[in-house]
Amino acid sequence: MIQSARLSWKEVRDQIKSGILDRTYAPGDKLPRDADIADQLGCARSTVQRAMRDLSDAGLVERKRKGGTHVRMDPVTRATVDIPITRLEVEKRGSVYGYHLITQDLVRIPPEIAGKFEQTEPTDMMRVRAVHLADHKPHIYEDRWISTDTVPEILKVDLARESANEWLVRNKPYTRCDLRFYAISATAETADILDSEKGSALLVIERTTWVGTAPITLVKAYASPGYELLTSN
Structure with missing residues (x-):
């Protein structure tokens, strides 16, 4: 990951996602703490937490209270379909x-x-x-x-x-x-x-x-x- 200032949660999400896709973080690996990622990227911890929620909703990571965040062993690929007008x-x-x-x-x-x-x-x-x-x-x-x-x-x-x-x-x-x-x-x-x-x-x-x-x-x-x-x- 490359340090950058004032990253949006989407940019943080994309950097973490890239690390998962290129196997920097392999299935089952524990990701760094939200606070450590925030320090590394120079952003707020809340920004990292929002990014992690999106990765969790997408089925790429699993978050457990006091257990940290792990890359899912069986990542789920979800397509999102909005209800159209x-x-x-x-x-x-x-x-x-x-x-x-x-x-x-x-x-x-x-x-x-x-x-x-x-x-x-x-x-x-x-x-x-x-x-x-x-x-x-x-x-x-x-x-x-x-x-x-x-x-x-x-x-x-x-x-x-x-x-x-x-x-x-x-x-x-x-x-x-x-x-x-x-x-x-x-x-x-x-x-x-x-x-x-x-x-x-x-x-x-x-x-x-x-x-x-x-x-x-x-x-x-x-x-x-x-x-x-x-x-x-």
């Missing part, structure tokens, strides 16, 4: 965004959805079905469940004008997100909504979010054929 996603690629609300109802959730929300008893939730458009063509079809117990404000939102996707991203931060990707063959209904052929391959992005243990929303986003998803770290 579909309107911005469409506009970023230079297309004209459109949105159409299909249905909005308060109904009893089926057992499958209750299970994914980790609930033992079905409850009433809002089901919202909508399609996002790009250049007047179907882009994403959303089939979404929203807990009105956790998000009672959603009852006052005009979802015919503002998508639940955009409103929830901007107004309801989550503490946990389960994310699934899988492919299905388009049913007659999804093919009609996405203007595709019945039986064509569709990518489904399924997200379930919570705040604490309280469910926020579960959405199955069916992407039109040709949709691409990019993630980087």
